[in-house]
Amino acid sequence: MLMEFLVVSVLNGAIYGMLLFMVSAGLTLIFGMMGVLNFAHASFYMLGAYIAYTLSALGHFWLGLLLAPVLVGLLGVLVERFLLRRVHAFGHAHELLLTFGLAFIFEELVKLFYGNFPVDYRMPEALRFTAFTVFGTDYPFYRLFIGGTAIAMFALLYLLLSRTRVGLVVRAAERLPQTAEALGHNVPLVFMGVFGTGAALAGLAGGVAGAFFPTSPNMALELGVIVFVVVVVGGLGSLEGSLLASLMIGLFSSFAVGLDWSLAGALDAVGLGGWAREMGGLMTTTLSSIAGSVPFLLMLVVLLLRPAGLMGERS
Amino acid sequence: MRRHHLLLLVLVALPLLVLPPFLSLGLQNTLVSMLVAALFAVSFNLLMGQGGMLSFGHAAFFGIGAFATLHLMLAVEDGLGVPTPLLPLAGGLAGLGLGLVAGYFATMRAGVYFSLVTLALAELLHTLAPQWDGMFGGEAGMSSMRMPWGGLVFGSVLEVYYLSLAWVALCLLLLWAYTRTPFGRLTLALRDNEQRVRFMGYDTHKARLVVFAVSAMFSGVAGGLLAFSNEVANYTTFGMPVSAQVVLHTFIGGSTVFLGPVVGAAVLTLFAFFVSDLTRSWLLYQGVLFVLVMLYAPLGIGGIVELHLRHMRELRWRALAGPYLGAAVAGLLIAAGFVFVIESLAVLFSSDYAVLRRDAGGLPPFPFLGTEWQPLSPLTWLAPLLAMAAGGWLASRAGRRIAPLWDEARRVHTQGGETA
Numbered sequence: 001m002l003m004e005f006l007v008v009s010v011l012n013g014a015i016y017g018m019l020l021f022m023v024s025a026g027l028t029l030i031f032g033m034m035g036v037l038n039f040a041h042a043s044f045y046m047l048g049a050y051i052a053y054t055l056s057a058l059g060h061f062w063l064g065l066l067l068a069p070v071l072v073g074l075l076g077v078l079v080e081r082f083l084l085r086r087v088h089a090f091g092h093a094h095e096l097l098l099t100f101g102l103a104f105i106f107e108e109l110v111k112l113f114y115g116n117f118p119v120d121y122r123m124p125e126a127l128r129f130t131a132f133t134v135f136g137t138d139y140p141f142y143r144l145f146i147g148g149t150a151i152a153m154f155a156l157l158y159l160l161l162s163r164t165r166v167g168l169v170v171r172a173a174e175r176l177p178q179t180a181e182a183l184g185h186n187v188p189l190v191f192m193g194v195f196g197t198g199a200a201l202a203g204l205a206g207g208v209a210g211a212f213f214p215t216s217p218n219m220a221l222e223l224g225v226i227v228f229v230v231v232v233v234g235g236l237g238s239l240e241g242s243l244l245a246s247l248m249i250g251l252f253s254s255f256a257v258g259l260d261w262s263l264a265g266a267l268d269a270v271g272l273g274g275w276a277r278e279m280g281g282l283m284t285t286t287l288s289s290i291a292g293s294v295p296f297l298l299m300l301v302v303l304l305l306r307p308a309g310l311m312g313e314r315s
Numbered sequence: 316m317r318r319h320h321l322l323l324l325v326l327v328a329l330p331l332l333v334l335p336p337f338l339s340l341g342l343q344n345t346l347v348s349m350l351v352a353a354l355f356a357v358s359f360n361l362l363m364g365q366g367g368m369l370s371f372g373h374a375a376f377f378g379i380g381a382f383a384t385l386h387l388m389l390a391v392e393d394g395l396g397v398p399t400p401l402l403p404l405a406g407g408l409a410g411l412g413l414g415l416v417a418g419y420f421a422t423m424r425a426g427v428y429f430s431l432v433t434l435a436l437a438e439l440l441h442t443l444a445p446q447w448d449g450m451f452g453g454e455a456g457m458s459s460m461r462m463p464w465g466g467l468v469f470g471s472v473l474e475v476y477y478l479s480l481a482w483v484a485l486c487l488l489l490l491w492a493y494t495r496t497p498f499g500r501l502t503l504a505l506r507d508n509e510q511r512v513r514f515m516g517y518d519t520h521k522a523r524l525v526v527f528a529v530s531a532m533f534s535g536v537a538g539g540l541l542a543f544s545n546e547v548a549n550y551t552t553f554g555m556p557v558s559a560q561v562v563l564h565t566f567i568g569g570s571t572v573f574l575g576p577v578v579g580a581a582v583l584t585l586f587a588f589f590v591s592d593l594t595r596s597w598l599l600y601q602g603v604l605f606v607l608v609m610l611y612a613p614l615g616i617g618g619i620v621e622l623h624l625r626h627m628r629e630l631r632w633r634a635l636a637g638p639y640l641g642a643a644v645a646g647l648l649i650a651a652g653f654v655f656v657i658e659s660l661a662v663l664f665s666s667d668y669a670v671l672r673r674d675a676g677g678l679p680p681f682p683f684l685g686t687e688w689q690p691l692s693p694l695t696w697l698a699p700l701l702a703m704a705a706g707g708w709l710a711s712r713a714g715r716r717i718a719p720l721w722d723e724a725r726r727v728h729t730q731g732g733e734t735a
Binding site: 092093108 | 369420423424426428431432439442555559595598601603605609613657660661665666
């Protein structure tokens, strides 16, 4: 029983974590380079899911997965080139507010075209099978597919940034934009490319995950705040930190759901359990019921004690 | 200038005092939400516009004010002798308390990190509230009743309205008085150059904490007024949409002017009331308006009005009249074209039209504005697009003629300032 709980929780948590990573990778890269906290980033995730849904409803699931990142990436390029760059001179607060307004618009546009309710986006029959059986429970293949996509993406991104010439220029533009520009590199183009790539990654995550998790106009807001937690805890601008934080939050979420620990239970150990139970309130609140709050508590602690995050270098 | 302000005040205050008894119940209720939104936005702007701290979690203080007021209302129901009109005070106190605690931590950080701390705080409350029955009434939330006091029953919306008006007027007056104090000037200095303030010997963390707590306190009063009017509140009061709304109100109204957020709150609340029956896309228009303000008019409505008032004498109004009229027509054309496209799309993608389409077996004409439109006819889409293009052309022409006139006015203004 315990073993089953452990194995299933680890599997589910790791895969949810990988999904979080797919969305937060772009956000953290963009922040690291441009200092822009992109509130519209989770909207790119949502748009990816809706684009993929539209094409899969027409019978082209794989084409949807291919086009979702391409179209969302293009949209990201347009947003950076024609909107963000315009307000860049007004400062970071202004850029942040602009992306905030865009998130609002994207959500309302989705409601306009698809209605204010979840749509029926599902994976094709060919992918709907059991990968293996753990402790008598069938484990769906599609979860592994989500995790595999994320791992492939991380590997590709890592190799791109650390092993190629393009990656070298991108890293140079991040560290010392003015020096890179003086050396003849087109830094605004690099920024645009990074923004577009980040959006495309979120779009891909949406296309892949939307078929498994619910696809609805709320998905941007719901995932958006958690993604902020991930990039803050991992360290704004750090890809490895994001990966670590994604896995942490993913694992925590999947474990917490199954645990009915409470403060009163902990106080039993020192003989105060009865008193705590009489107090009620937060004393008897179980971990599973406040699982949603813990990430924000973690985010607060990190922001206050170590704003650079787990793996970040700067604060 | 004094006389100007007084006249403006009378022009705004008189209708607010005299008109409501003659308005419909729905509009009276909307006016109460407008007052609440206005107070909330001005308190938010004390932190943002004057203190330079962008909070993305101000719903926390608004919400705590609402719940504190409800707790006091419940106590009054049980016989506690607190006069009913003073109930929102509980909201203010709760806002102040939470503001001191949350602000102590939040003001340790600046910039984006400050925004993230406030966001995390509000989300923490938002996720905890539904689990915490005793404090926030769990998922269902809390409800209470207004008790009669001193001959006043507080049963009608009108009584609630006048009480809210009194509270909001008093709070705005206090907030305005705050900006006139030496500490109010220090607040501006904190925004412009914190390091310099620190070198002058001030403890900037403490100073920013005070600004934060004052802002939170008045947000709490606003939340208290909302709870007083609605007699209910639940955990969604802590949610992101509430924090987002106050940001939109403040920036569309203009964060650089004291009464700018009031303009934003009033315009958006009233507009929402009048058009929400006509369209479901109201929030979309609000978002587009916000982005347009961010792109083209970062000063907001209030900032633009203030700019005109300041250059009243130097501007050549006769020469400006033509281009301004052109710009207004351009704005109308663009807005009309855009609204037409969006509303047509809203009809075409609605579930009602899906039924029509299935029955007709093709794309039947859709009804809009009293006539039928062919969804595939170029006329349907060309007309609004042409209107928008013409509007864009007109706007750029008007802009080219307005810019030099403004440059001249600014030049005269600064020269006048030097000789005076």
